[in-house]
Amino acid sequence: MTSAITATGLRKSFGGKAVLDGIDLEVAAGTTFSLLGPNGAGKTTTVQIMSTLVRADGGEVRVAGHDVATDPAAVRAAIGVTGQFSAVDNLLTGEENLLLMADLHHLRRAEGRRRAAELLDQFDLADAAKKSAVTFSGGMRRRLDLAMTLIGEPRVIFLDEPTTGLDPRSRRMMWQIIRGLVAGGVTIFLTTQQLDEADELADQIAVLDHGKVVATGRPEELKRSIPGAHVRLRFADVAGLDAAEHVLGGAFRHEDTLTLEVPSDAGATAVRALLNRLGDTADQVDAVSVHTPDLDDVFFALTGHPTTDTTAEMENTR
Amino acid sequence: MTTMAFTARDSATMTRRTLRHAVRYPVTMIVSVGVPVLLLLLFTGVFGGALEAGLGAAAHGAYVNYILPGILVMTAAYGSSVTALGVNRDSTEGIIGRFATMAISPAAVLSGYVTSSLLRTLTSMAMVIAVAFGLGFRPAADATQWLTAAGVTVLLVLALTWLAVAVGLAAKTAEGTSGFTLLVQLLPFISSAFAAPGQMSESVRWFAANEPFTPVIDALRGLLAGTPDGGTALVAVAWCAGLALAGYLWGRALFRRDLNR
Numbered sequence: 001m002t003s004a005i006t007a008t009g010l011r012k013s014f015g016g017k018a019v020l021d022g023i024d025l026e027v028a029a030g031t032t033f034s035l036l037g038p039n040g041a042g043k044t045t046t047v048q049i050m051s052t053l054v055r056a057d058g059g060e061v062r063v064a065g066h067d068v069a070t071d072p073a074a075v076r077a078a079i080g081v082t083g084q085f086s087a088v089d090n091l092l093t094g095e096e097n098l099l100l101m102a103d104l105h106h107l108r109r110a111e112g113r114r115r116a117a118e119l120l121d122q123f124d125l126a127d128a129a130k131k132s133a134v135t136f137s138g139g140m141r142r143r144l145d146l147a148m149t150l151i152g153e154p155r156v157i158f159l160d161e162p163t164t165g166l167d168p169r170s171r172r173m174m175w176q177i178i179r180g181l182v183a184g185g186v187t188i189f190l191t192t193q194q195l196d197e198a199d200e201l202a203d204q205i206a207v208l209d210h211g212k213v214v215a216t217g218r219p220e221e222l223k224r225s226i227p228g229a230h231v232r233l234r235f236a237d238v239a240g241l242d243a244a245e246h247v248l249g250g251a252f253r254h255e256d257t258l259t260l261e262v263p264s265d266a267g268a269t270a271v272r273a274l275l276n277r278l279g280d281t282a283d284q285v286d287a288v289s290v291h292t293p294d295l296d297d298v299f300f301a302l303t304g305h306p307t308t309d310t311t312a313e314m315e316n317t318r
Numbered sequence: 319m320t321t322m323a324f325t326a327r328d329s330a331t332m333t334r335r336t337l338r339h340a341v342r343y344p345v346t347m348i349v350s351v352g353v354p355v356l357l358l359l360l361f362t363g364v365f366g367g368a369l370e371a372g373l374g375a376a377a378h379g380a381y382v383n384y385i386l387p388g389i390l391v392m393t394a395a396y397g398s399s400v401t402a403l404g405v406n407r408d409s410t411e412g413i414i415g416r417f418a419t420m421a422i423s424p425a426a427v428l429s430g431y432v433t434s435s436l437l438r439t440l441t442s443m444a445m446v447i448a449v450a451f452g453l454g455f456r457p458a459a460d461a462t463q464w465l466t467a468a469g470v471t472v473l474l475v476l477a478l479t480w481l482a483v484a485v486g487l488a489a490k491t492a493e494g495t496s497g498f499t500l501l502v503q504l505l506p507f508i509s510s511a512f513a514a515p516g517q518m519s520e521s522v523r524w525f526a527a528n529e530p531f532t533p534v535i536d537a538l539r540g541l542l543a544g545t546p547d548g549g550t551a552l553v554a555v556a557w558c559a560g561l562a563l564a565g566y567l568w569g570r571a572l573f574r575r576d577l578n579r
Contacts, residue, residue, distance in 0.1 A: 051419045077421040087412035091339045103331040104422055106324065152420070 003062075004029040004156050004187035005050060010059035012045055019045045021211040022059070027204070029155075032178070032188040034202035036195065036298070041208040043191035044084065047160045050189065051081045064156050080154030082146045084161045090134040094125050094144050097133060101151040112151075119147040123177065139170025146177065157181065159190045163197060175200055195298055199223070207302055214302045223293060225301065231274055232289045233260045240284030247281055248274075261291075325423045332430020333437075336404065340438050350396040351442045355449050358382070358389050361512060362453055382455045386447070387538035388511020390471065391531050393446050395502040397439030398478035402495040405431055405486025414487070414573075424573040428483055428566075435479040436472070443471065458544035467541040470551065473558035474534050478502060480565025487572040510535050530557040 003026050010023040020042045027033040035043050048054035050063055052072040061068045064078035088097050095116055102112025120126045123143040128136060133144060142162060149157060159178070163171040178201055182188055192198050198205045199219045207215040207222070215222060235241045235258045244260055245253055252261040264270045271290065275282050340347055362382045408414050417427050447455070459467065485498040508526050509515075515526035526532060533553040540546045 053415060053418055073421060076419055079419065081416065081419040083412060083415065087416035089335065089408075089413055090411065091342060092335070096338070100331065100335055104328060104417075104420060106327065148416075 002029045003027060004031075005033070005061070005063050005189060007046075007050070007061045008059055010046070010049065010061060011057045012042075012049060012054070013057060019211050020049075020056075023208075023211070023213055025206055025213070025216075027187060027189060029187050030182070030185050031203040032182050032190060032201050034198035034205045035189070035191045035208055036193070036198045036205050037191075037208035038193055040210075042211045043208055044160055046208070047081070047083070047158050047189070047191060051079055051158050052076055078154060079156045079158065080149035080152060081158045082142075082149045082160065082162060084164060088133045088136075088141060088144050088148065091132065093130050093132055094120060094136070094140075095129040097144060097148055098151060101148045105152040107151075115151055119150060123147045124173070137170075139166050139173065142166060142170070142174065143177070146174075150181075154186065156187045156189065159188060161191055161193065164193065171197075195293065207298060209303050215298075222298065229263070229265055229293055230261045230291050231264045231271055232291055233262065233285050234258060234287040234289075235260075235284055236286050237284075240281070243281045243284065244278060247278055258286075321423075325426045328422050328426035329429045329433065332427055333433040336431060336434035337437065339404065340434070346400045347438065347442065350393065350400055350439070351445045353396055354389050354393040354442070354446050357392060358385070358446065358449060358453065361385050361389075365512075380454050380456065382450055382453045383457070383543065384539065385512055386450050386455055387535045387542065388506050388509065388531075389446060389450070390443055390538065391474065391509075391511065391535055392503070392506045393443050394439055394471070394475045394478050395506065397435060397442055397475065398482035398502060399495075399499040400438070401431060401435040401479055402482035402486040402489075402498055403492060405483050406489050406492055406495050409487050409489075410491065418573065424570060428569055428573065431483050432476065432479050435482070436475050439475045439479070440472070457542040459542050460544065463541045463544060463546055466546070466551070467538050470534065470537055470541070470554055470558070473555060473562070477558040477561035477565065480562045480569060482565070484565045484568035484572060487569055505529055505531050506535070510539075530561065533557060 005025065005027040007023055007025040010020050010025075011018070012020040023042075023046065025033075025035075025046075035046060037043050045054065049056045050061055050068060052068050052075050055069065063075045066074040066078070068075050089100065092100065098116035098119060099112055102115060107115065120129050123146070125140060125143060125147065128140055128144075133141065136144065146159075146162070162178070163174050166174065175197070178188060178190070188201075190198070190201060202219060205215075205217060205219055205222055206213050215225070217225075230252075233244060235244065238255075238258065241253065241255075241258050241260065245251055248260065248262055250263070253259075254261070262274060264274060271288070275285075275288075278285070362385070405414075414427070418424075457464075482498065485495050489495045508522060509529055509531040510526065511531070515523050515532065518526055533550050534557065537547070537551040537554040540550060
């Protein structure tokens with residue numbers, strides 16, 4: 001198995017504050033790798049260094065076999081980048097944006113037109129081809145941005161929070177497109193704040209917190225390590241709470257909200273089994289809710305502190 | 319293809335892109351021609367008589383002959399303001415970041431801005447000159463003097479454009495370019511554009527006589543009147559070349575700077 005991206009001891013600080021504090025990553029060619037973390041964790045900085053936009057203070061990064069510090073031109077020729085903020089030319093139409101990229105990749109005119117038409121079609125943008133990008137919705141703009149990235153047929157694609165701010169339908173569509181790309185053999189480096197997105201797309205996940213990788217693994221490995229999934233039972237009074245706690249045992253009791261948290265895998269079968277165990281006491285349950293692990297749980301489990309946005313400013317200043 | 323040829327081709331692509339912006343959104347073009355024409359009409363029609371009397375022999379008859387070089391400098395200033403805003407928009411919207419992650423030389427991206435800006439501004443100037451002819455502009459320059467004047471003009475536009483590109487890259491918001499915009503639009507008023515510095519109050523006079531636009535305006539005026547002054551022209555060329563080089567070096571340094579400084 002060959003590596004498409006390797007980072008060793010990657011360091012970067014801005015204004016004396018360490019944003020990346022010794023990152024080691026390895027991404028196998030033809031797989032999807034997800035860097036998961038809250039705002040300010042250093043995700044964007046990592047992408048910026050790997051895509052030659054920002055110089056690292058220390059460590060080594062190789063992308064598609066080339067060192068980003070000593071041979072950035074070769075890296076640029078192999079990669080495509082779609083950032084958090086769509087980098088499309090708002091004053092041009094969808095088609096013109098794609099043809100601009102085709103020209104910059106030195107495709108023949110006919111070849112450029114063919115690729116542009118293909119991508120417009122594939123990304124459901126054919127109707128918007130002749131419209132100025134400034135009129136596009138967030139989802140359309142993001143799709144156009146990714147289509148522009150694909151014109152040059154990059155082998156490694158960086159997607160920096162590709163679905164942040166998108167509605168659920170556009171998000172699903174983006175996921176579909178990303179899966180299609182991996183099927184075509186490219187390597188995807190994806191950053192996200194959402195565990196479900198990493199879960200859905202990634203072969204391998206690294207969790208980034210305050211510039212350090214706090215965990216790596218396949219999605220199922222990570223989720224298994226998180227004791228986040230539980231069923232929450234709310235009762236009308238303390239008597240019900242006491243009765244249920246006695247029957248179930250091992251549940252976590254919240255006196256003030258009259259709720260019990262029962263660790264469970266949160267599937268339908270598990271919920272039914274739980275209610276069966278309660279027997280008659282189930283009549284005293286006011287409400288049942290199912291809680292699946294999210295990024296906050298991952299963070300709490302891995303770092304012992306909740307996700308915070310205190311350093312969000314750093315990442316978003318461009 | 320060699321690297322040079324790729325750079326030239328990318329530069330042409332980038333030039334086409336920005337020229338397309340200008341053609342598609344002609345408002346900026348209309349403003350950058352309209353404002354200088356308005357000033358031309360204002361100064362010849364409203365203040366012309368009074369100012370001409372003050373200038374005496376220096377005006378060589380029609381006041382429009384006297385002020386046209388200054389108006390042309392202002393046209394270049396407006397053109398560069400449009401460029402600064404355009405570069406800043408591309409920089410803040412992220413498309414320059416996209417170009418920076420692609421296998422394109424910075425020279426191609428930057429020279430694309432400069433070439434399109436040069437073409438746009440020279441077109442504006444041609445329109446302003448056409449209006450000036452209608453208002454009685456009668457130059458006495460021969461072919462060589464016209465060519466030299468054109469050369470000085472191109473150098474001036476290059477200088478202002480390179481500075482505009484750097485300012486556009488440096489500013490974090492569109493408002494950030496306003497300092498430059500205001501400066502280049504106001505400086506011609508405190509120069510020899512509309513009145514001879516000799517008639518200004520003492521402190522203003524020193525500034526007007528020594529600021530970069532004055533030698534450029536004087537050199538153009540001399541050339542168009544058929545009475546060129548080699549010394550002034552050299553000072554003008556030196557200023558333009560110096561400013562162009564400063565803008566070029568600054569812009570090049572900014573293109574691949576750390577985005578998160």
